[in-house]
C-alpha cells in the first residue's frame with residue numbers, strides 16, 4: 001500500500017472490509033506510564049475498541065518501519081526498552097533512515113493513521129502550549145498537526161501542565177473544531193473542568209459523526225477534538241493534582257529541561273508525587289476515550 005507502512009493482518013483485513021478502525025498512540029506506552037501498567041493499559045485499550053465493534057490499530061515505529069497494528073512482541077519492546085525514541089512529526093524521516101524504534105505522539109500517530117486511511121484516534125491528552133511559552137517557545141507539534149491532518153482525536157482535554165487558555169486560542173486560530181462530549185467544559189485530563197468552556201457541546205455519537213463527516217466532505221483541512229471528560233468517579237481532587245503539577249513544573253525548570261523531554265518528565269513526576277493515584281485516573285480516562293472513539297468510528301461507517 002505504501003512503501004514505509006507495515007499494516008498488521010488484523011488491521012489490513014478491517015481496511016479491506018471497510019470496517020471501523022480506531023488508531024491508538026504509543027508514546028503513552030513508552031514514555032507516559034511505567035512498566036508493567038503501560039502494557040496492561042495498551043492491551044486493555046485494544047480490547048475495549050474490539051468490544052465496541054471496531055478494530056484497534058496501535059501505531060509505532062519498529063526498526064524504521066511505520067507499524068499500524070502491533071503484535072505482542074512489538075508492544076512488549078515498546079513498553080520495556082529504554083531505547084525507544086519519542087517520535088513527533090519532525091523525527092519520522094530520521095527514525096526511518098536509521099532503522100530505529102520509536103513511539104508515536106499524537107502528532108505522528110495522526111500522520112501515520114491518515115496515511116493508512118484511519119479517521120478516528122483515541123489518546124489520553126493532547127500536547128499544547130506550555131506555561132511560559134512566551135519565553136520558551138514550547139508549543140507541542142500536536143497542535144500544528146490538528147490544524148493540518150484530517151483525523152478525529154478523542155481525548156480528555158489536556159493537562160494543566162499546559163497553558164490551557166493559550167492552547168485553545170491556538171486551536172481557534174487554526175480552525176480546529178473542538179466539541180465537548182456531554183459537557184460544556186473543556187476538561188483538564190484529571191479533572192472534568194479546566195475553567196474554560198467549549199463553544200459546542202454534543203450529547204450523541206451520531207451528532208459527533210455528522211460533524212466530522214461534514215468536515216471531511218468539505219475537505220476542510222485539519223482534525224477535530226472530541227473532548228471527553230474523565231468519568232466523575234475517577235476524577236482527582238483539584239487541589240491535589242494542581243499542587244503536584246506546580247511542583248513538577250518547578251522541578252523541570254530547575255533542571256533546565258527543554259524540548260521533547262519536558263512532557264515525559266512532567267508526566268513521570270506527577271505520577272510519583274501523587275503516589276500512583278494519578279496513574280489510576282489516567283488509565284480510566286484513556287479507557288473511556290477508547291470507548292467513545294470506537295463508537296464514533298462505527299457510527300461514521302454507518303453514515304455512508
Ligand code: PSU
Nearest residue numbers: 027028032105106125127140141260263
Ligand atoms: N499529555 C499527556 N499524556 C501523554 C502525552 C501528553 O497527558 O502521554 C504525550 C502524547 O503522546 C503527546 C505528547 O502527543 O506527549 C506531547 O509531547 P510534546 O509536548 O513534547 O509535544
Ligand code: MN
Nearest residue numbers: 138139140259
Ligand atoms: Mn514541547
